[in-house]
Amino acid sequence: MVVVPPLVVAVVLLAAWEAWVRLREVRAYILPPPSAVFEALRDDPTRYLEALGETLVSAVGGLVVASVIAFALAVVMAHSRVLERALYPPALLVKVTPIVAVYPLLLIWFGFGVWPRIAVAALITFFPMLVNAVVGLRAIDPRALDVMRVLDASRAQIFWRLRLPSSLPYVFAALRISVPLSLIGAVVAEFLSGSAGMGQLILQANGAFDTPTLFGAIFVLAAAGIGVTALVSYVESRVLDWHAASTAG
Amino acid sequence: MIESNAVSSPAGAPAVEVRGLSHAFDAPGGGLAVLSAVDLAIAPGEFVSLVGPSGCGKTTLLRAVAGLLAPSTGGVEVLGGTPRQAQRAHAYGLVAQDPGLLPWRSVHDNVRLGLELTGRQADVPALLGRVGLGGFERYRPGELSGGMRQRAALARALVHGPRLLLMDEPFGALDELSREAMRVELLRLWEAERITVLFVTHAVREAVLLSDRVVVMSPRPGRIVADIPVPLARPRSEASEDTPEFLALVARVRASLHAAHGSARAASTPGDAL
Ligand SMILES: Nc1ncnc2c1ncn2[C@@H]1O[C@H](COP(=O)(O)OP(=O)(O)O)[C@@H](O)[C@H]1O
Ligand SMILES: [Mg+2]
Numbered sequence: 001m002v003v004v005p006p007l008v009v010a011v012v013l014l015a016a017w018e019a020w021v022r023l024r025e026v027r028a029y030i031l032p033p034p035s036a037v038f039e040a041l042r043d044d045p046t047r048y049l050e051a052l053g054e055t056l057v058s059a060v061g062g063l064v065v066a067s068v069i070a071f072a073l074a075v076v077m078a079h080s081r082v083l084e085r086a087l088y089p090p091a092l093l094v095k096v097t098p099i100v101a102v103y104p105l106l107l108i109w110f111g112f113g114v115w116p117r118i119a120v121a122a123l124i125t126f127f128p129m130l131v132n133a134v135v136g137l138r139a140i141d142p143r144a145l146d147v148m149r150v151l152d153a154s155r156a157q158i159f160w161r162l163r164l165p166s167s168l169p170y171v172f173a174a175l176r177i178s179v180p181l182s183l184i185g186a187v188v189a190e191f192l193s194g195s196a197g198m199g200q201l202i203l204q205a206n207g208a209f210d211t212p213t214l215f216g217a218i219f220v221l222a223a224a225g226i227g228v229t230a231l232v233s234y235v236e237s238r239v240l241d242w243h244a245a246s247t248a249g
Numbered sequence: 250m251i252e253s254n255a256v257s258s259p260a261g262a263p264a265v266e267v268r269g270l271s272h273a274f275d276a277p278g279g280g281l282a283v284l285s286a287v288d289l290a291i292a293p294g295e296f297v298s299l300v301g302p303s304g305c306g307k308t309t310l311l312r313a314v315a316g317l318l319a320p321s322t323g324g325v326e327v328l329g330g331t332p333r334q335a336q337r338a339h340a341y342g343l344v345a346q347d348p349g350l351l352p353w354r355s356v357h358d359n360v361r362l363g364l365e366l367t368g369r370q371a372d373v374p375a376l377l378g379r380v381g382l383g384g385f386e387r388y389r390p391g392e393l394s395g396g397m398r399q400r401a402a403l404a405r406a407l408v409h410g411p412r413l414l415l416m417d418e419p420f421g422a423l424d425e426l427s428r429e430a431m432r433v434e435l436l437r438l439w440e441a442e443r444i445t446v447l448f449v450t451h452a453v454r455e456a457v458l459l460s461d462r463v464v465v466m467s468p469r470p471g472r473i474v475a476d477i478p479v480p481l482a483r484p485r486s487e488a489s490e491d492t493p494e495f496l497a498l499v500a501r502v503r504a505s506l507h508a509a510h511g512s513a514r515a516a517s518t519p520g521d522a523l
Contacts, residue, residue: 141347141349141351142349143345143347143348143349144349144350144351145349146312146315146317146343146345146349147343147349147362147405147406148362148366149316149317149336150315150316150317150336150341150342150343150415151336151339151341151363151366151367151409152336152337152339152366152367153366157365157366161351161362161365162351165351165353240353242352242353242354242389242391243352243353
């Protein structure tokens with residue numbers, strides 16, 4: 001089983017951490033032992049799960065919004081070099097502008113609910129989705145394109161039968177990059193608004209010097225990141241079962 | 250055995266007519282002249298091979314005939330119209346050295362592509378059987394050998410019943426054994442269907458075995474330097490390769506190739522150019 005070696009490493013690390021904290025008598029608000037972290041998690045699991053739910057809504061919502069907009073834009077850009085050159089600078093602007101600086105604006109535009117947080121997650125994942133989708137939509141086999149053109153295929157036929165499937169490996173590669181980014185975006189937005197999710201939980205625990213809860217939140221976030229990434233990889237392996245075979249040969 | 254002369258004699262308008270075609274690609278420091286004043290006519294039902302050294306413009310000429318490339322000067326007429334009209338009439342089948350199959354589709358669905366695009370009907374499994382892929386319908390291209398992929402590409406090119414088959418070194422990437430097998434199978438398929446074929450290769454024996462005519466091109470910029478009829482009896486087979494007529498024709502094509510190569514070299518030597 002592929003999960004055994006990393007699990008062994010995790011157990012060894014946790015044991016070493018526990019031993020070190022106990023032997024050196026490190027104070028709990030600086031570094032709690034893993035046992036205290038797991039106790040905090042066990043004491044009030046719903047607190048973490050509710051916060052995680054809010055964070056996931058922002059992260060996944062942002063990722064979906066970014067993916068849809070980026071892909072639609074990528075279709076336009078992949079079909080026209082002129083439009084690609086015209087649209088690339090504003091897209092790059094979205095990437096390089098510090099989101100923290102834009103957040104007050106997002107609050108003005110989107111109010112104080114979940115939407116500004118979704119917007120942050122969307123802004124942070126937009127660029128990798130866009131760039132990969134454009135590259136993917138262009139990464140078509142020229143021989144296959146010749147065969148289709150010689151049969152008078154329409155642009156729509158070429159898109160659905162050739163461009164879109166060709167782009168999927170790139171889109172999934174971008175998704176694997178964007179999943180952790182979307183979690184970062186959601187938590188940053190929660191820090192800034194201090195009103196929901198894991199970000200708020202971490203701020204509260206921090207204010208109360210409740211370091212075990214802080215660590216608990218970090219553990220939960222890491223697990224969520226791994227979980228969503230694994231989900232993407234699973235879907236990828238089902239959708240792109242042809243890709244491994246065609247690149248291995 | 251039947252003489253092939255009846256087939257190569259044009260019955261009406263040529264299937265393909267190339268007139269005064271020259272082409273230059275944009276290149277750093279001026280254009281790269283690739284084809285120079287090419288004239289070529291192919292009769293309906295004729296199998297014509299185009300041989301020439303690599304880089305002489307064979308692919309470029311084939312793409313111009315296919316309507317995939319607009320030549321700098323000169324014209325191409327296909328089945329009495331423009332290449333674009335022939336595309337709209339779904340008159341072409343195209344097979345290149347790299348099969349360009351869609352890796353996410355099964356062999357069956359790759360072959361069906363031509364039907365999806367043209368709206369025609371055909372018995373795909375039967376066609377796959379004819380090209381030697383019976384039983385492999387559900388395989389993906391990544392699961393096939395190079396020879397089998399090329400068979401699938403051939404079936405895809407034939408599925409919508411084209412009137413003109415364009416083949417660009419279709420067996421170039423295959424090992425010698427699959428190459429020989431494919432040759433014989435193409436021969437068998439073509440002798441049954443007699444659709445017009447323009448076949449690019451740099452294998453001289455292959456060209457002579459398959460063709461009614463072998464057209465020889467010079468090194469770049471490609472010109473047609475010889476047009477050699479192949480009056481060997483059909484149906485042909487591997488055994489045809491052992492006849493003295495076959496060997497004489499191969500020698501003739503080789504001689505034209507070497508003559509063209511030699512004169513091109515002489516022309517590019519500064520001393521001789523004066
Ligand atoms: N799209 C292109 N742009 C620039 N040069 C090209 C292009 N396609 C082919 N060439 C050049 O034109 C010449 C002839 O190419 P090609 O027709 O492929 O030759 P062949 O098929 O006979 O080997 C080569 O020197 C090649 O490098
Ligand atoms: Mg070529």
